[in-house]
Amino acid sequence: MWFRLSMAQKILFVPSMIGSYLRVALVDDDVVRETVIPIFFDMLQCEFHLSPLRNFSKFANETIMQLDCLVDEDCGGEKFKEQLHNIMMDMSRSDTDLVVEGCKFVALVDTLLQHLFEYREVRTNGYCIENGMDRTVELLKFYKLIGQADLYINYVYKLYDLHMLSNNKIEAAFTLLKHAETLSWAECELPTAVLDAHLNRQCGTQRQLKEALYNEAANLFDEKELWEESISILKELTFQYEKNYEYEKLPSLLVGLFVSVYLMQRLAELYHKVSTQGRVACTYFFVGFYGLNFPNYLNNRQFIYRGNECEAIVSFRHRMLSTFPGAQLINTMDECSHLSTHDNKFLQIFPVKPLFESCWEKKCSNRLIRWYFKNNRVQKFEFCKGEIRKGTKWTELEDNEIMRSWVIRRSVSIEEQLPNILRWSQITTFSDPIECSPLMEAVTTMRKNNEEMEEMAHVVLSTPLESVVPLGGKIRGIVQAFVQGGIKNYKIFFSDRCASVLTTEEHELVRQLRTLIKNQVPILEFCLYAHASRDHQVNVQFHESLVASFYEYKANIEKQFGKVASQLPPGCSIHLLQQKGDERRVSSFETSSTPSVMSVFKRGGGATKSGRTTPRKSSGLKSDLKNAFENGIAKRISSSSDRSFEYNSNENSSTSRSALDFSRFEHPLKSISSLSLQMTEDDATLKSLKLGERPTDTQIVPPPLPPRRTKISILASQHFSVLSCQMLPTVSHCYEIQMEICTFNGSQ
Template sequence: MPFFIQGQHKIKFIPEMVGPMLEMTLIPETELRKATIPIFFDMMQCEFHFTRSFQMFENEIITKLDHEVEGGRGDEQYKVLFDKILLEHCRKHKYLAKSGETFVRLVVRLMERLLDYRTIMHDENKENRMSCTVNVLNFYKEIEREEMYIRYLYKLCDLHKECDNYTEAAYTLLLHAKLLKWSEDVCAAHLTQRDGYQATTQGQLKEQLYQEIIHYFDKGKMWEEAIALGKELAEQYENEMFDYEQLSELLKKQAQFYENIVKVIRPKPDYFAVGYYGQGFPTFLRGKVFIYRGKEYERREDFEARLLTQFPNAEKMKTTSPPGDEIKSSPGQYIQCFTVKPKLDLPPKFHRPVSEQIVSFYRVNEVQRFEYSRPVRRGEKNPDNEFANMWIERTVYTTAYKLPGILRWFEVKSVFMVEISPLENAIETMQLTNDKLNSMVQQHLDDPSLPINPLSMLLNGIVDPAVMGGFANYEKAFFTERYLQEHPEAHEKIEKLKDLIAWQIPFLAEGIRIHGEKVTEALRPFHERMEACFRQLKEKVEKQYGVRTMPSSLDDRRGSRPRSMVRSFTMPSSSRPLSVASVSSLSSDSTPSRPGSDGFALEPLLPKKMHSRSQDKLDKDDPEKEKKDKKKEKRNSKHQEIFDKEFKPADLSPQPSEAVILSETISPLRPQRPKSQVISVLGGERRFSVSPSSPPGQQTPPPVMPRAKLSFSLQSSLELNGMTVTGVDTAEVPPPLPLKGSTADYGNLMETQDLVGSPVPPPPPPHQRHLPPPLPSKTPPPPPPKTTRKQTSVDSGIVQ
C-alpha cells in the first residue's frame, strides 16, 4: 500500500518504515526505483506538516544508507536517480524548496563517499582505504553525526595499527577523547563502541583513552605529545581523582619520555609532494596534490617505487612544474613526485639556545607548510660567478592539517610562489650555514663521543676555498661598486650579509677547537691544513668585517654544562678512573636515577665502626714507629702492585652501577685519615669498598650538594656515604686487629650480621676475589688487647 494514502496515521510510520523502504529503492531495477523514490518526499512532507522539520527522517535515512551501501547495495545510477527525482519534488514545494534541496545534496555527497569507500574496502592498498575512511568520517563530523563519526574513527585506527602507524593511531584515538569531558556524566552508548573499554562515566572513558594514546605515542617515538597528554592526565590524578598510585606510574613514564628525548636518536623523515593527474585515478585522488610523510630512513627513490607499485599503470612525470590541461584531461594516470622541505615555525619558548636534540623534533613535526625551491638564471650568464644572477622560485604548499596527524599525508589546500633575489638567496644560505655550524658545535659540546667525520666535512667545506669556494663568490658578486650603483636599495641587505660572514668566524673557531681535541693522528695533517686556512680566513674577515665573539651561551656550555645523556649512558666503565666516585644522573642537578632505569643507581652505604684512637696519639706512643713504617710501606707497595695489575680498566665489565672506590692518591697533600669499611649495596650486588671516615672533630657532615662534574673529594665522599661520628670517644681502647684468613669470602654477608672490628681488608668485587686493598700509608693500627669482646658501633648501630 503506498505510503502517501495512509492519512493522519502516516506519521506513526516514521522513522520505522524508512529502512525497509530504502532497501526496496536500492533494488537494481530502474522502474522500481523511479516508482519508490518519491515516497521519501512524501515522508519528508508528512513529518514537516506535524513538526515543521523532517529531522527524524533525515537521521534515519543517513544511518540506514551507511549500512546498506557498506553491505553492497546501491550504485552510481541510484545516486543519479535519487538526486534528480527528489530535487524535482522539493523545488515544487512551497516550504521544502530550500531545506529539501540542502538535504538532497547532503545525501548525494554521502553516497559518493560511501561508494568510494565500498570500492576500495577490500583493496590491498590500505592507504587508499585510509583516505576514503577519512573522507567519510570528515563528512559525518561536518553534519555532526557523532555516532557514525566515532564508528569510522575506529575503522581508521585499526588500519593504522595493521600498518604499524602508531603515531597516526594515537592521533586518531585522540579525536575520540576530545569529544569527552573530565566529568561524572553518564557515558552514552555510542561513545563506548569498543568492548575493551570498561567505563560508566565520560571521565573514566577519557582516562582509559589517554592511557592507550600515550602508549601509542611512545611506540611512535612522539614523546613530546605523550608528555603533553600525561600532564593533563596527571592533573586529574592529583587534584580530582586523588589516585596517587596511578600518578606515580604516570610520572615514571614521563621521566622516561624526557630521557628518551635527549638520549634516543630519532631519524628525521623526509616529506614528498605527490600530484595525481589524469582521469584514470579515482575521484578522491584525481587532480589533487598531497604532502606525504616518509617512513624512517625512506629515500625519495624508495618512496617513488612504493608509490608506483600501487599504480602500476601510472607514468612518472619528469618535471616539477604544474602540468597542462592536456595531461589533466587525459584518460591515463600521471604521477608527479618530488621532495619538499618542511618550513620550521619554532614555538616562542625555543627562541634561545636550546639543545639540538630537543629542537630537532620540531623541525620535522607539527608542520603544515612546506616549500620547494627551484633555481632560475636571469640576465647574462657569468661563467666566473654564477651567484650574481641565481634567482630562486620558491613554491610554498599549505596542507589541510598538520603532519603528522590521523594520516601520513594530507591534501594541499593552498599554493603560492615567491621569488628570491640572488642577494636574498646569499643571505639565506649564509644564515643556514651558520645555523648548521652552530648546531653541530652544540651537539659536540653536549656529547663528546660523537664522531668527527660530519664536523670535518662541514668545517673543511667552509674554510678551504678549494672545496666550495667559500663566501668569496658573494664578495665578487655583491660587494662591488658596480652592484651598489645598480642596486642602491640593497645597502641594508649587503650589511646584513657582511655581518653573517663575520659571525661565522667564532663558530668556526669553536668547531676547529673541538676538531683539534678529537682528531686522530692519521688526520692530524688534514687538521693542520684546515687550521692554516682558517687563520688566513680569520685575519681577512676580522680586518674587513669586524670581530665577533662567541655567544656567552656557548661559552657556558663548554665550561660548565654537563655532558648529554647520550654520553652518560653509553660511556663504558673502563673509561672512568678508579679513584673517582662516578655517579650518572638523569637530571641536570645530578639527582641519582631511580632503580630500574637505564642509568646507574646509587643506594645508601652502611658505615662500619671507625677507629677509637686518634692518629696523633698512636704516633706519640709507638716507640718503634720508624721500623713499622718501613715494613708497612713495603707491604703497601706490594699490595698496590697487585691492585694496579689486577684492576685494569679494560678488565672491568660494564655494571649497572659502580662502587665508590677511593685510592690513596685522592688527597696526597693532606694528613692520612683513618679508613672505615662500608658495605655498598649497588644494583642488587653486595660489595665492600673502602671509604674514608669523618674527622674526629666533625660531628655532622654538611648536606649533599649537587655537582656538575662527576668527581668527589674525600669530604664529598663522606657526605655521599652519609657517615657521621657521634658519641665516640677517640681516646678509648683501640679495636682489635683483623682475624687472619686466606679464604675469607664476604660475598654473602648480610647487612645485619656482626662485623669484625676495623680495619678488615675488604674483599674484591665478585669477578676479582682474594685481592687485598691498599693499606694506610702512615701508621699501622695498634696491637689488639688480649681479650676480645663485642663492641657496639655508636654511629651505625651494627654489632661487631
Template sequence: FENEIILKLDHEVEGGRGDEQYMQLLEAILMECAGEHPTIATSVENFVNLVKGLLEKLLDYRGVMTDESKDNRMSCTVNLLNFYKDNNREEMYIRYLYKLRDLHLDCDNYTEAAYTLLLHTWLLKWSDEQCASQVMQTGQQHPQTHRQLKETLYETIIGYFDKGKMWEEAISLCKELAEQYEMEVFDYELLSQNLIQQAKFYENIMKILRPKPDYFAVGYYGQGFPSFLRNKVFIYRGKEYERREDFQMQLMSQFPNAEKMNTTSAPGDAVKSAPGQYIQCFTVQPVLDEHPRLKNKPVPDQIINFYKSNHVQRFHYSRPVRRGTVDPENEFASMWIERTSFVTAYKLPGILRWFEVVHMSQTTISPLENAIETMSTVNEKILMMINQYQGDESLPINPLSMLLNGIVDPAVMGGFAKYEKAFFTEEYIRDHPEDQDKLNRLKDLIAWQIPFLGAGIKIHEKRVSENLRPFHDRMEECFKSLKVKVEKEYGVREMPDFDDRRVGRPRSMLRSYRQMSIISLASMNSDCSTPSKTTSESFDLELAPPRTPRAEPEEPISPGSTLPEVKLRRSKKRTKRSSVVFADEKSAAESDLKRLSRKHEFMSDTNLSEHAAVPPKASVLSQMSFASQSMPTIPALTLSVAGMPGLDGASTSPRLSQTFLHLSDGDKKTLKRKKVNQFFKTMLASKSPEEGKQLSDALSTDL
C-alpha cells in the same frame, strides 16, 4: 527521518547495494517531488544535496575496500569522517574513527593511530556522567562514565605516542591526567606512576635519536584518478629513513598504469583534462612554525629538532633558475631561486600521513638573498654540530672533519670567496644601491663564521686521531690564513669562553649563545622570502648576567601569635618526622576554600559545567572517588591535642606509626608534656591576665 535515511544508506551501500546510477535516479525522483510542493522545495533540495554527498563518499569508500592500497581506504574513511562530523552524526563518526584506527595499526602508523583515537576523547568530559550510547567505544558492552572512558583512551593513546616516538605529545596527555589525579580524584598512587612515566619520556627526548622524516609533494593529474585524488596535490610524511626513490616506487606500484612526471612545475590544463594518470613527486622542506614559549630562548637540539619536523603545515620547494648573463666562473652571481610554498589543510603528523594542499604560492629569491640564506644555514649547521660533539664524545669525527674542511680549504668548495667576487665589487654596489643593508648583513655573517670555525677546530684538535693529525694541521693552517683575511676585511667577532659550567656540567653552545635560539635564521618569522631579522637581532652574543641569589627575609613571629603550626613546622625540620603539626580551625577552612576554588576553576576551564556553582564545603569528601586508595587520614593524636582533651595513645591511627620515631615511655611522656605546654603557652598569650592565671593553675594541676 534524516538519521534513519543516513544510517540505512550507510549499511546498504557498504553491503554492496546501490551505484552511481541509483544515486542519479534518487536525486531525480526527489527533485521532481520537490517541484510539486513549492512550500517544502528548499528543505527537500537541501536534503537531496545531503544524501547525494553521502552516497558519493560511500561509493568511493566501497570502491576502495577491495583495493590493496590502504592509503586510498584511509582517504575515503576520512572523507566519511568529515561528513558525519559536519552533520553531527556522532555514532557514525565514532564508528569510522575506529575503522581508521585499525587501518593505521595494520600499517604500524602508531602516531596517526594516536591522533585518530584522540578525536574520540574530544567528545568526552572529565565528569562522572554516564556515557550515552552514541559516544561509547565501539564494541564496549558495559556502561562507563565519561571519566573512566576518557582515562582508558588516554592510556591507550599515550602507548601509541610512545611507540611512535612522539614523547612530547605523550607528555601533554600525561600532564592532563596528572592534574585529574591530583586535583579531582586524589589518587596519589596513580599520580606517582604518571610522573614516573613523564620522567621517562623526558629522558627519551634527550637521549634517544629520532631521525627526521622527509616530506614529499605528490600531485595526481588526469581524469583517470578517482575523484578524491583527481588533479589534487598532497604532502606526504615519510617513514623513518624512507628515501624519495623508495617512496616513489611504492607510490607507483599502487597505480601501475600511471605515468611519472619528471618536472616539478605545475602541469597545464592539457594534462589535467587528459584521460590518463600522471603522478608528480618531489621532496619538500618543512617550515618551522613560531612557538612563542620557545622564542629567543636557548633550546637544545633534541628539543627544537622535534618542532622542525612536527606540527608543520607549511612547506617549501626551491628550484634554481638562471637569469641574465651567466658567468661561467661564478655561478652565484646569476643564481636566482624560485620558491614554491605549500600550505596543507591540517598540520602533520595527524590522523593521516598526508593532507591535501589548500594553498600554493611562488616567490623569487635574488642571488644576494640566496647567499644570505646559505651563509645563515652554514653558520647554524656549524653551531649545531659543535653542540652535538660537546654533548657526545662517542660521535665519529669524520662528519665534523668534512664540514670544517669544506669551509676553510678553498681547494674544496671555495668557501665564501665567490660571494665576494659576485657581490662585493664596486660595479655591483654601484648598480644595486638598494642592496646595501643586505650586503652589510652578508659581511656580518661571514665575520661571525670565523669564531664558529675556531670553536669547531678546537674540538677537532682534541678528538682527532694520530693518523689524521696531518690533515688537521693543514686545516688549521688554512683557517689561520682565512681568519687573518676575514678579520682584516670585515672586523673581529669574539665569543665568550666555552668552558662556562653550570651545575657541574659544561653548557652547550646552543645554550650559551642567543643567536642560536630555537628558530632557524632561514625559517623564523618568514614565509617564503629572506628572513626579516637584522643581523644584530639574529646574532645577539650578549650573555645574560648571572643571577645573584637573594636571601629571603624571615618574617618575625610575635609572641602572641596564634599560629603554632608555623613554629612546629620549624621544629619538624629539626626532628625529621618526629613532631606533630597543629592546624587550627581557621587555617583548615582556608585550605578547603582554596582547594574548592581551584577545583571550580578547573571545572570551568574544561567546560564541565559552564554555570556550575561552587559546591559547599561539606560535600568535598562526598565528591572524592572512593576507589582511591591514597585518601589522606588525619592522625587521631592531632585531633585530640587540637581539641584539648587528654592524649590517648590507644586512639592513635595506625598510620601514625609510620610518621613518628619509636620512643621509650619516658621520652613519650616528656615529648607529650612539651607539646601540651607549648600549645597552652600560645593560648595564655592571647588571654587576659586573670584568665591566663586560671588556665595556668588548671594546667599545673593536670600535669
C-alpha cells in the same frame, strides 16, 4: 497502498519502514525506483507537518543510517543517486514549506552517497590501503559535520584498525583521541551504540573510557618517540585526577618501559627523553596526481606526504609507483594541472622542507627540544628549484656559475597539520614564486652554513657516540674550499662596481652577508675546538692542517672586514694536546658528564696512546695530577674509544697495570678537576683507592662550551635509586633531577 493511508496512519511507519523501502528502491530497476522514491518524500512531508518542531529529524537520521548499511552491502549505484536527486528535488520545490529544508536534505544525501560509493569502490576494487584511509577520513568528517555521532565513532575505529595494520602508530594514537574528544570527564553512561559495537574497552562510564583511550594513545606516542604528545596527554590526566582528588588512581597510569610508581616520575622520564635523546626526523614529499585514470578525488589534487624516518626520495617514489601501478613519474617541479585531462596516470613527486614558526627558535635553546617543533605539527612547507639566467646585472659584474644561478622558492599550506590522523594532507594554498638573486642566495647559504656548523659542534660536544668525521669535513669544505671557491665567490658583492648597481634592499643584503662572513670565523673556531675535543678519534695531521687553514682564512677575513674577536674562554685551545715523554694528559674541564678513567687505564697493564707503559702504582697519577694543576696546564684526558683501546691492548707492555675503582668515593661521579684538588689537599684520600673492577656506568663526554670550568652538582648513582622510589612533588622538580643526571647513562 501507501498513498491510501491517512497522515496519522503514515506517521506510525516512520521511521521503522524506511529501511525496507530503501532496500527496494536500491534495486537496479528504473520503474521500481520511479515508484518507491516518492514514498520517501511523503514520509518526510508527513513528519514535517505533524512534528511540533516542524522538522523531519527522525526520517533524516534513519535514512542516513540505512544508506550507510545498505551501500556497504553493495546495494545501489549512480542511477539510484541520480533518480533520487531528481525526484526528491522536484517534489521539494513543489512544497513551499519544504523548498528550503527539503532541498538541503537532498543535497546532503547526494554528498553522502558520493562518499559511500567511493569508499565501497576502494574496498571492493582492490585499491591501496592509503585510498581506503583517505575515504574513511572523508566519511568520518562528514558524519561529524552533520552530527551523526554513532556513525562517526564507527568510522574512527575503522581508521584506527587500518593504521594499526599498517604500523602507523602515531596516526593510530591521534585517531583514538578523536573518540576521546567525544567523551566527557563525568561519570555518565556510555552511548548505546558504543556498547553495542563493543567499543567500550570493558569500561562502564565515559570517564573510564576516556582515561583508557588517553593511556593507550600516550603509550603509542611513547613507543614511536613522539614524547611531547605523551606529555600533553599525561598532563591532562594529572589535572583531572588532582581536580577530583583521586590521588589513589595515580599509580594506574604507570605503564612504560620502566615499572614506575607515580605519574610524576613517568612525566620526568618523558621530559628526560625529550631533552637528552636524539631522534630521526621523517621526510616530507610533495605528491601530485594527474590523469583521468585516477579517481575523481585524486585527479588534479596535490598533497604533502609524511614519509618514513630518513626515507630517501628514490625509495618514496618507488613505494608510490608500486601503490599506483601504471602511473608515470614526472620529474619536474612546474605546475602540471594540464595533465589532468589526459587518459593516463601521472605522479609528480619531489621533497619539501617543513617550515616552523621562528619564535620557537628563540624560546628553545636545546636543539633536541627544537627538533619537535621543526619536524612535527607543521602546516607550511617550502620547495625550491634552480634556474640559470644570463644577461642580468649580476652576470655583467662577473660571468660565472654563481652569478648565473637563481633560485625560485614557493611555499604551500595544507589542510591539516602533520602528523595527524593521516600521513598526508591536501594542499590548500600555493604562494607566489619568490625569485632569489645570486646575492639573496649567498645570504641564505651563509646563514645555513653557520647554523649547521654550530649545530654540528654542539652535537659533537654533547653526544659522545656521534662521529666527528662530518664536522671535520664541514670545516674543511670552508677553510680549504679549493674546488668551489668558498667565500671568494662573494668577493664581487663588496666591490665598488657592485655597489653602484645595487638597490636599497640589496645594500641591506650585502650588509647581512658581511656580518655572516665575520660571524663565521668564531663559529669555525668553536668547531675546531669541538673537533679537538675528540683527540683520540681525529688524525693529528688532518686537524693541524685545518687549524693552519683556519688561521689563513681568518687573516683574509680580518684583512677585508676588520678584526674578529675570539669567543673561546681563556685557556681553551683549538690545537690537539699531544703527550710528550712521560707527561700524562689531564682534563682541565668540569662538566655535567664524567669521562671514563678506564678509557686511559687498562686492567693488567697496557700502553698509553703515547706508547709508554703505565706504572703499576697510583702514586704517579697523584704526582702528575698535582703538577698539572699547580702549573695551570689545561690538558685533556685521552678518552680513548673502544677501538683505540683494543689497539692499545695488543701493544707490548713491560709493566702490568690494574684497573682503578672509584666506588669508595662518597661522590663517584665528581669531575676530574675536583677529584684532583681533593688529592692534593688530603693524601689519605689517595690511599683509599683500591684495585677493583672497571666501572661501567660512565661514558666519555667532551666538554661543553662555554664555560669550560663550571661548578656542577652531580648526584650519585645510589642516591638516584632512592629517589626513584619516592614521590616527586612537581614535574619541574623531576625534570631538574633528571637533567642533573642527564649524562649518567648507566642509571637504573
